[in-house]
Amino acid sequence: MSVDQVTVAYGNRPPVLRDVTLSAEPGRIVAISGRSGAGKTTLLSTIAGLLRPSDGTVTVDGERLGDRDHAVAQGIVLVPQGNGLATFLTAGENLEVALLANGRTPSDARRLTVESLDRLGLSGQRNQLVEELSGGQQQRTAIARGLALRGDVLLADEVTSELDAVSRQTVLDLLRAEADRGAAVVFATHDPEAAAVCDAELHLVDGRAELVRTEPISTDQDRNGNGKAKSGQAGQARVGAGAHRLDQPPSA
Numbered sequence: 001m002s003v004d005q006v007t008v009a010y011g012n013r014p015p016v017l018r019d020v021t022l023s024a025e026p027g028r029i030v031a032i033s034g035r036s037g038a039g040k041t042t043l044l045s046t047i048a049g050l051l052r053p054s055d056g057t058v059t060v061d062g063e064r065l066g067d068r069d070h071a072v073a074q075g076i077v078l079v080p081q082g083n084g085l086a087t088f089l090t091a092g093e094n095l096e097v098a099l100l101a102n103g104r105t106p107s108d109a110r111r112l113t114v115e116s117l118d119r120l121g122l123s124g125q126r127n128q129l130v131e132e133l134s135g136g137q138q139q140r141t142a143i144a145r146g147l148a149l150r151g152d153v154l155l156a157d158e159v160t161s162e163l164d165a166v167s168r169q170t171v172l173d174l175l176r177a178e179a180d181r182g183a184a185v186v187f188a189t190h191d192p193e194a195a196a197v198c199d200a201e202l203h204l205v206d207g208r209a210e211l212v213r214t215e216p217i218s219t220d221q222d223r224n225g226n227g228k229a230k231s232g233q234a235g236q237a238r239v240g241a242g243a244h245r246l247d248q249p250p251s252a
């Protein structure tokens with residue numbers, strides 16, 4: 001999936017995104033970081049086919065993206081900020097309805113629902129109304145729904161904002177598992193630690209994009225602090241002590 005020099009405005013207002021370019025590949029997680037109001041949700045909504053750029057293109061598998069229905073047909077799954085769950089349905093029903101709408105058989109939908117809720121530690125909440133769940137449980141239900149859909153592109157908008165440290169790590173591990181399954185994952189977050197575990201990072205400032213890095217951070221450096229990079233990873237940009245932006249020289 002690629003976003004090429006995209007400009008997005010709401011109505012006749014000044015653009016919220018200007019000339020943003022991004023590439024997301026199967027097997028990788030790219031973080032979209034930036035402060036509140038920087039345009040992260042707007043970017044994900046554009047990739048999801050919910051907003052149409054006034055300039056530039058979004059392409060998936062070389063095909064120009066159309067509306068939301070086209071995005072769904074292209075396997076683009078959005079876990080929206082604020083969850084987007086039907087609060088008068090149970091957690092399980094929220095997943096099953098989405099899976100049935102996605103063309104799964106009832107028995108498949110049920111099996112995937114059970115599996116996906118279990119991965120998020122929500123087996124006990126399957127038959128509980130969403131409005132009776134805690135904020136974190138609701139957020140995990142929305143993630144379970146997104147994972148159950150097994151998209152080719154997974155757009156995850158602030159999906160760790162309500163979670164404790166253990167649940168956050170579980171969700172980050174699940175995003176990694178999605179990438180390992182072959183999905184291209186785009187993860188909007190204002191959490192620098194969550195962004196740091198992604199393979200690449202695009203930072204938005206007032207709707208303009210700065211590419212922070214295109215490679216994963218070397219984990220040996222971070223864990224051991226001995227500066228010894230994993231073989232094959234030498235020379236990669238690092239967040240933390242050795243971080244640099246690509247628009248600055250590494251020595252800056």
Ligand SMILES: Nc1ncnc2c1ncn2[C@@H]1O[C@H](COP(=O)(O)OP(=O)(O)OP(=O)(O)O)[C@@H](O)[C@H]1O
Nearest residue numbers: 010016034035036037038039040041042043081190
């Ligand atoms: N529906 C809308 N109509 C008009 N302006 C909007 C709309 N949605 C968002 N905006 C504006 O677009 C800008 C970017 O908003 P966006 O929600 O994309 O930011 P964000 O980076 O996701 O912020 P947050 O971290 O708070 O979720 C903001 O100035 C916001 O006011």
Ligand SMILES: [Mg+2]
Nearest residue numbers: 040041042081
């Ligand atoms: Mg947002």
